[in-house]
Amino acid sequence: MFKGVYSWIDERLDITPMWRDVADHEVPEHVNPAHHFSAFVYCFGGLTFFITVIQILSGMFLTMYYVPDIVNAYYSVEYLQTKVAFGQIVRGMHHWGASLVIVMMLLHTLRVFFTGSYKAPREMNWVVGMLIFFVMLGLGFTGYLLPWDNKGYFATKVSMEIADTVPYIGPYLKELLQGGTVVGAQTLTRFFAIHVFFLPGALLALLGAHFFMIRRQGISGPL
Amino acid sequence: MSKPHNNEQTPQKPGKEMSRRQFLTYTLGGASAFMFVGPAIPMVRFAVDPLLQKKTEGKYIKVVEANKVTNEPQEFSFEITQIDGWYESKPTLVAWVSKDQQGNIFALSPICKHLGCTVDWNNNAKFKDQYFCPCHGAHYTREGKQLAVARAPLDEYKVKVENGFVYLGDIIPNQHVQ
Ligand code: HEM
Ligand code: FES
Numbered sequence: 001m002f003k004g005v006y007s008w009i010d011e012r013l014d015i016t017p018m019w020r021d022v023a024d025h026e027v028p029e030h031v032n033p034a035h036h037f038s039a040f041v042y043c044f045g046g047l048t049f050f051i052t053v054i055q056i057l058s059g060m061f062l063t064m065y066y067v068p069d070i071v072n073a074y075y076s077v078e079y080l081q082t083k084v085a086f087g088q089i090v091r092g093m094h095h096w097g098a099s100l101v102i103v104m105m106l107l108h109t110l111r112v113f114f115t116g117s118y119k120a121p122r123e124m125n126w127v128v129g130m131l132i133f134f135v136m137l138g139l140g141f142t143g144y145l146l147p148w149d150n151k152g153y154f155a156t157k158v159s160m161e162i163a164d165t166v167p168y169i170g171p172y173l174k175e176l177l178q179g180g181t182v183v184g185a186q187t188l189t190r191f192f193a194i195h196v197f198f199l200p201g202a203l204l205a206l207l208g209a210h211f212f213m214i215r216r217q218g219i220s221g222p223l
Numbered sequence: 224m225s226k227p228h229n230n231e232q233t234p235q236k237p238g239k240e241m242s243r244r245q246f247l248t249y250t251l252g253g254a255s256a257f258m259f260v261g262p263a264i265p266m267v268r269f270a271v272d273p274l275l276q277k278k279t280e281g282k283y284i285k286v287v288e289a290n291k292v293t294n295e296p297q298e299f300s301f302e303i304t305q306i307d308g309w310y311e312s313k314p315t316l317v318a319w320v321s322k323d324q325q326g327n328i329f330a331l332s333p334i335c336k337h338l339g340c341t342v343d344w345n346n347n348a349k350f351k352d353q354y355f356c357p358c359h360g361a362h363y364t365r366e367g368k369q370l371a372v373a374r375a376p377l378d379e380y381k382v383k384v385e386n387g388f389v390y391l392g393d394i395i396p397n398q399h400v401q
Contacts, residue, residue, distance in 0.1 A: 182305065184308070186273060
């Protein structure tokens with residue numbers, strides 16, 4: 001049945017070369033933990049991506065209940081966590097995943113650093129990786145405010161004071177991020193938009209570039 | 224006899240005529256630039272609007288009788304009307320009100336100038352007669368001058384004394400030190 005459907009589509013669209021190109025490539029021995037156990041360090045990039053996918057999916061599901069409004073945000077999060085089946089799990093995935101993704105990213109960065117994989121011809125991928133790093137920090141920063149609890153609110157106030165200290169543009173940067181003169185209703189909607197649309201969009205584009213370059217250049221050689 | 228197809232060879236005055244390729248590059252480039260920038264302008268202006276909106280001056284709020292103010296800073300709270308987009312709320316603000324050496328009443332904001340925690344007067348035995356911030360240990364003199372950690376003196380409220388009452392207005396940078 002599945003095979004029939006597949007060949008029907010393949011006859012018309014010739015899709016086999018497309019997925020073969022993505023799927024068929026060798027895993028060199030020096031990155032395969034089955035050969036050398038220490039090669040597990042090469043898994044951190046994939047693990048970072050795995051958790052990123054979980055963040056995106058769990059985040060999409062959270063928005064089914066969440067509202068970015070200073071009166072109701074807290075109650076919507078409380079409701080989805082305590083009243084909705086598996087709410088604790090889904091919010092927990094997003095909550096703990098947000099920290100774990102940073103940990104995995106740092107481990108992946110350390111692996112790239114200590115294997116010297118940032119050297120020519122892979123310099124551009126190191127730069128893209130750094131951009132991904134900042135986008136991730138941005139996601140953590142904007143997501144933290146969304147439950148509109150005391151922790152997120154005051155953490156954001158402190159962050160605004162930090163933004164304020166940037167030379168010359170600090171006060172403007174602060175007001176632009178805040179969407180006004182206080183951390184309030186317009187900060188929450190702004191952070192929500194940045195958290196669920198702008199940064200995930202940027203993240204997917206950067207990940208696309210990251211993976212494209214990896215496929216073009218291959219994994220770096222053994223030490 | 225002229226050979227019309229030889230025209231192609233005739234060198235043209237540089238900069239006068241445009242090749243077909245150049246013409247297409249310019250028109251297509253211009254049109255695409257217009258198609259990207261045109262939609263982008265409203266969106267960017269939309270996003271930066273809060274930055275460009277006119278700031279309205281806050282009203283003065285009656286806080287305390289002038290004769291209750293002493294040389295020792297005292298804490299007073301008062302309500303302001305705050306408009307935050309589509310929300311109007313009445314948050315409570317706190318001011319530390321006292322008299323300076325000339326006997327003028329001034330009012331300090333308790334928002335720490337390090338990272339925005341709340342300072343308190345005389346709340347740490349190590350820093351007697353000072354404002355102290357519990358978060359990272361900034362402390363300030365009676366006039367609000369920063370002595371550690373913070374980068375600037377405590378802000379103050381605009382003060383108006385009328386009919387024996389102290390009225391407080393907008394928060395402004397400290398006028399009593401430096
Ligand atoms: C890799 C990407 C992401 C990271 C690192 C991240 C991080 C965070 C963090 C730290 C929080 C606060 C969680 C808490 O206080 O429990 C949060 C909340 C939230 N995020 Fe994300 N996020 C990511 C992607 C997304 C995406 C793609 C969406 C939606 C499409 C999303 C939707 C939400 C929502 C609705 C909340 C508020 C609910 C809650 O606080 O539990 N997130 N995020
Ligand atoms: S916020 Fe007051 S010392 Fe840091």
